[in-house]
Amino acid sequence: MRVSPLLIGLGCLAAASTAVSAQSLAPGESGNRVPPARFVSAVDNQGPTEADRLTLGMWVTAGNVTTYTIGNSWNDWVLWLVFDKLREPSPYVGKAEPWLATAIEQVSDDARVWEITLRDGVTWHDGTPFTAEDVAFTFEYYREGPANRWTHHASSVPRMVGIEVLDRLKLRLTSEKPMPNFDRITAADLPIIQKAQWEGVTEPRSFTDLGIGTGPYRLVAYEADRFYRFEANEDYWRGAPVVKHLDLVMIKDPQTMFTALKTGEIDGAARPVPPELVLQWQDDADLEMIGAPTLWGAWLDINVGRVPFDDRDVRRAVTLAVDPEPMLERIMLGQGKPGTHAWPHVDSFWTKPDLGAPHDPDLAAAILDDKGFVDTDGDGMRELPDGSPLTWDLKIASNQPLFLRAAEMVQAQLAEVGLRVVVETLDPASLSALWRTREFDLRIADITPHGIADQDMLIILYRGDARRELVEDTEKAEIVRRWLEAETRADRLAISYELQEYQTRYPNRVMLWYPESTFAYRWQAYDNYRPSAGYGIFHKYSFLPDAVRTGVVDPLLDD
Amino acid sequence: MVWLRSVAATAAVLVVALIVNFALPRLAPGDPLSMMLPEDVVADMTPEQEARVLAEFGLDQPVAVQFWAYARGVVSGDLGTSVTFGEPVWAVVLERLPWSLLLMGWALALSALLGTGLGLLAARHDGRVGDLATTLAVLFIGSAPVFWVAMLLITVFSAELGWLPSFGAAPLTAFPGSAAWYWGVAERLVLPVAALALAQTAGVWLTARSAMTIALHRDYVTYARAKGAGERRVFLVHAFRNACLPIYTNVMIGVGNLLGGALVVETVFSYPGLGSLILLGVEARDYPLLQGVFLVATLSVVAANLVADLTYPLLDPRARR
Numbered sequence: 001m002r003v004s005p006l007l008i009g010l011g012c013l014a015a016a017s018t019a020v021s022a023q024s025l026a027p028g029e030s031g032n033r034v035p036p037a038r039f040v041s042a043v044d045n046q047g048p049t050e051a052d053r054l055t056l057g058m059w060v061t062a063g064n065v066t067t068y069t070i071g072n073s074w075n076d077w078v079l080w081l082v083f084d085k086l087r088e089p090s091p092y093v094g095k096a097e098p099w100l101a102t103a104i105e106q107v108s109d110d111a112r113v114w115e116i117t118l119r120d121g122v123t124w125h126d127g128t129p130f131t132a133e134d135v136a137f138t139f140e141y142y143r144e145g146p147a148n149r150w151t152h153h154a155s156s157v158p159r160m161v162g163i164e165v166l167d168r169l170k171l172r173l174t175s176e177k178p179m180p181n182f183d184r185i186t187a188a189d190l191p192i193i194q195k196a197q198w199e200g201v202t203e204p205r206s207f208t209d210l211g212i213g214t215g216p217y218r219l220v221a222y223e224a225d226r227f228y229r230f231e232a233n234e235d236y237w238r239g240a241p242v243v244k245h246l247d248l249v250m251i252k253d254p255q256t257m258f259t260a261l262k263t264g265e266i267d268g269a270a271r272p273v274p275p276e277l278v279l280q281w282q283d284d285a286d287l288e289m290i291g292a293p294t295l296w297g298a299w300l301d302i303n304v305g306r307v308p309f310d311d312r313d314v315r316r317a318v319t320l321a322v323d324p325e326p327m328l329e330r331i332m333l334g335q336g337k338p339g340t341h342a343w344p345h346v347d348s349f350w351t352k353p354d355l356g357a358p359h360d361p362d363l364a365a366a367i368l369d370d371k372g373f374v375d376t377d378g379d380g381m382r383e384l385p386d387g388s389p390l391t392w393d394l395k396i397a398s399n400q401p402l403f404l405r406a407a408e409m410v411q412a413q414l415a416e417v418g419l420r421v422v423v424e425t426l427d428p429a430s431l432s433a434l435w436r437t438r439e440f441d442l443r444i445a446d447i448t449p450h451g452i453a454d455q456d457m458l459i460i461l462y463r464g465d466a467r468r469e470l471v472e473d474t475e476k477a478e479i480v481r482r483w484l485e486a487e488t489r490a491d492r493l494a495i496s497y498e499l500q501e502y503q504t505r506y507p508n509r510v511m512l513w514y515p516e517s518t519f520a521y522r523w524q525a526y527d528n529y530r531p532s533a534g535y536g537i538f539h540k541y542s543f544l545p546d547a548v549r550t551g552v553v554d555p556l557l558d559d
Numbered sequence: 560m561v562w563l564r565s566v567a568a569t570a571a572v573l574v575v576a577l578i579v580n581f582a583l584p585r586l587a588p589g590d591p592l593s594m595m596l597p598e599d600v601v602a603d604m605t606p607e608q609e610a611r612v613l614a615e616f617g618l619d620q621p622v623a624v625q626f627w628a629y630a631r632g633v634v635s636g637d638l639g640t641s642v643t644f645g646e647p648v649w650a651v652v653l654e655r656l657p658w659s660l661l662l663m664g665w666a667l668a669l670s671a672l673l674g675t676g677l678g679l680l681a682a683r684h685d686g687r688v689g690d691l692a693t694t695l696a697v698l699f700i701g702s703a704p705v706f707w708v709a710m711l712l713i714t715v716f717s718a719e720l721g722w723l724p725s726f727g728a729a730p731l732t733a734f735p736g737s738a739a740w741y742w743g744v745a746e747r748l749v750l751p752v753a754a755l756a757l758a759q760t761a762g763v764w765l766t767a768r769s770a771m772t773i774a775l776h777r778d779y780v781t782y783a784r785a786k787g788a789g790e791r792r793v794f795l796v797h798a799f800r801n802a803c804l805p806i807y808t809n810v811m812i813g814v815g816n817l818l819g820g821a822l823v824v825e826t827v828f829s830y831p832g833l834g835s836l837i838l839l840g841v842e843a844r845d846y847p848l849l850q851g852v853f854l855v856a857t858l859s860v861v862a863a864n865l866v867a868d869l870t871y872p873l874l875d876p877r878a879r880r
Binding site for chain 2: 053055061063064068069071072073146147148149152156203205206207208223224225226227229247249250251252253255256257259260262263265426427428429430432433435436437439445447448450451457460461463464465
């Protein structure tokens with residue numbers, strides 16, 4: 001990978017800048033930084049920087065490559081091959097660069113009204129010009145239409161109440177409540193769709209036409225859950241991609257995926273290499289690996305809608321009893337960071353830098369004693385205050401062996417303070433459904449960068465949790481209310497910090513670890529990948545010319 | 560009258576199967592919404608928003624209304640729209656069906672030939688070293704989980720030897736219908752067929768060995784030998800003709816087992832057949848898709864049994880009475 005020495009050098013600079021002083025921060029800047037990518041292989045080869053065709057393996061279906069059939073952070077990169085955003089690369093790094101928009105300006109003091117000026121000369125894949133009508137339509141469609149992963153940007157946080165086209169390349173958006181980070185979050189996350197293609201589509205999840213975007217690749221053929229074929233958009237306004245054809249093939253089984261990579265049937269595997277394989281492949285002559293910040297996390301979810309978890313002190317005791325440090329070592333083989341920082345993600349731009357979730361089993365035991373959870377029958381396990389047995393279930397997905405190990409460790413740690421936990425495995429779909437049905441005491445699950453590295457989503461998640469709480473937490477609700485009314489970036493960040501501190505003290509989720517995701521590819525086929533926070537190395541920026549991506553993809557490394 | 564009874568029984572089975580096919584996906588915890596949208600999105604949705612998404616696929620209706628729509632659809636040929644693919648279920652199923660037929664057809668034929676051949680061999684060497692060796696080998700492979708056998712084949716023939724591709728059904732870059740495409744399809748078929756056939760062979764082998772061993776000790780075999788028939792004729796004509804009846808039944812019943820095995824094999828090899836479609840449907844709680852695939856699977860198994868019932872009299876004259 002040709003850029004890796006540069007990456008490492010810049011990475012050192014970025015790491016140093018993490019300790020940037022509070023005085024040098026602009027209002028609304030946390031000072032928190034995504035760490036640099038890490039070159040993992042022993043040898044840094046010099047492979048081709050262009051390719052005619054690449055075949056990449058993917059494991060989560062991208063549906064029909066629309067915003068309605070993609071919604072997972074493991075496959076949204078497929079969407080970005082076709083579609084662009086107003087600013088890029090993502091809402092996770094707090095610093096987005098102009099992309100489809102050349103200017104996004106706040107025009108009201110209360111941060112409710114913003115004006116967007118669009119880039120002239122951009123065309124859709126069908127050759128028609130990209131205009132303000134398309135952007136206005138996108139916001140209207142997402143506000144009024146069925147929900148998808150991105151619609152909250154128009155219908156919830158923020159909720160748009162005014163969408164006006166001012167001229168061919170300019171529009172004005174007005175929201176119900178202030179949106180001081182519109183340019184950093186919404187503009188950097190919302191894909192813009194073509195009005196001509198989507199107007200009149202009433203059942204978007206059944207829309208199966210080839211999506212027309214403004215992005216660097218045209219989708220030319222697909223069979224959902226089997227393959228997707230893309231061709232370079234030679235007229236891409238940002239410069240023609242350096243990889244001319246991309247074939248994405250679905251390989252769900254991890255062993256088959258990595259075997260196919262090893263044998264050369266695919267050129268890259270768009271799923272993280274398991275920790276044990278990372279060690280095995282470090283000296284492989286055909287493969288290179290990069291540890292890239294994907295901003296994912298694994299958390300222990302506590303059901304606030306069940307007794308006794310409606311009592312925030314009980315939740316605090318659970319948190320104090322869980323020690324994430326040994327989990328990182330034993331389960332992730334040290335590849336990542338322990339979840340001692342609570343959530344949001346420890347490396348997120350929006351995270352309070354010095355936040356910490358302590359491990360203190362003695363304090364946990366004391367809290368439980370105070371609450372009346374004591375061992376009355378002498379079996380070493382506590383009973384409920386009314387004397388009835390205490391047994392909590394801890395549910396995990398059957399396809400997550402790492403979570404099984406984590407569950408066993410949580411079980412042992414909670415047993416040390418006298419809490420009895422029974423581990424249950426469910427099929428993945430049943431586990432996902434628990435988010436809505438709430439039929440669990442504890443569960444371990446993945447959480448995406450969208451969920452833990454985006455300030456707006458933090459509020460959305462808190463608000464969603466509040467609906468399920470047995471007793472309204474007025475203190476937390478007041479913080480959320482103040483956040484929604486805050487008119488400046490600085491106020492929002494400060495209130496977000498309050499929320500994070502509160503959540504750390506009285507959590508309903510305990511972070512277990514933040515994985516470092518390592519990705520592998522065959523350097524002889526293509527050796528010009530570029531890491532981007534939240535996406536890893538497989539995304540459109542890896543296939544764009546160096547001249548146009550530097551400073552955009554990894555702006556934090558360039559600071 | 561034999562065929563009339565068979566057809567009536569088949570119709571009854573179909574009706575029950577339709578009800579079960581509808582009920583099974585809904586009995587599992589969860590619903591399509593949980594899989595359509597990520598958790599962090601579902602978290603903030605109001606009940607009205609949830610209902611609106613489910614309404615896109617008619618899943619907001621009472622179960623009785625959904626069943627009526629499903630039953631009407633089965634009759635009229637409209638199986639609804641797949642939640643995962645956004646396409647009519649028939650279209651999705653028909654896209655995958657040829658690959659499954661290819662895979663399962665070859666696996667069925669191969670397992671029938673291999674199982675029968677090895678069974679005959681074992682019966683011929685009953686109690687001797689050849690019998691023991693075959694028994695051990697077949698039982699070992701037959702007892703091994705099919706995913707393990709599949710992974711073993713990938714490790715040996717793809718990763719180590721590099722002889723065969725490890726995934727997919729057809730080369731993406733070759734023009735469909737070209738010689739390169741057909742060659743690519745054939746290459747990609749070898750390992751999945753081998754895995755599926757190996758899993759299926761043990762059952763056929765057990766039946767073949769047992770049936771032949773019994774047949775070889777029957778009076779009519781002794782009589783044939785006594786009247787001077789050659790050993791080959793005794794073995795193939797007198798014994799095997801009688802032993803092939805249970806073998807035939809076993810092979811036809813195996814169609815259902817094959818589908819179960821295909822679910823695993825297609826997933827491991829990323830083979831785009833009905834098996835992997837079932838897994839996808841289960842993961843996504845895609846009710847319409849599961850109903851459609853189950854219907855096809857049901858029809859296949861019922862058809863196989865019906866064919867077995869109807870053709871059995873051709874093999875066994877006693878069944879005509």
